[in-house]
Amino acid sequence: MAPCMCSKISPADSLVLGAVQIMIGIFHVFMWYFLLILYMGQIRGVFGTYEPITYKTGCSLWGIIFIIAGVSIIRATRHPTQGMITCALTTNIFCIIIAIIASVLTTIELSSFNSVSYRNYGQAKLGREVSRVLLISYPLEFSIALTYSIFGCIDLNRHNEDTLTAVIEEAESTF
Secondary structure: OOOOHHHOOOHHHHHHHHHHHHHHHHHHHHHHHHHHHHHHOOOOOOOOOOOOHHHHHOHHHHHHHHHHHHHHHHHHHHOOOHHHHHHHHHHHHHHHHHHHHHHHHHHHHHHOOOOOOOOOHHHHHHHHHHHHHHHHHHHHHHHHHHHHHHHHHHHHHHHHHHHHHHHHHHHHHHO
């Protein structure tokens, strides 16, 4: 079966995907720090403080995984060994799972809003707006990780076929 030549991703595209993943990860870590400062400044009132599930789980801090995946894509592009491609593929599959879980948790957070103290209402509303912005970035991260995972599998399969062909040719030449 002849391989499709359009199924290979260029090194420049891989570098761009890795850089965008790193930028999304840095954005998520900065948003986590912003939410940390925002929610730590709440005053305990009659109705309590606003602590959403995404804040308790550190959902936006999971951006570190996005940074690691972006770095692994760039390393796999610069040094395309089977181990590096497998590492990049594994971290991107993990990013897909993280993006899905984070999207579900953020949707759960945004679907309900318990009343909070009037002093904390502004901070709660701002935190919810940050969660809405992060909810927009999770599908972007999902699509980037899925794109690289698909083309990484194709590249890994092509690399295995090339290795197998070289071994067969070497075995035939000895006879």
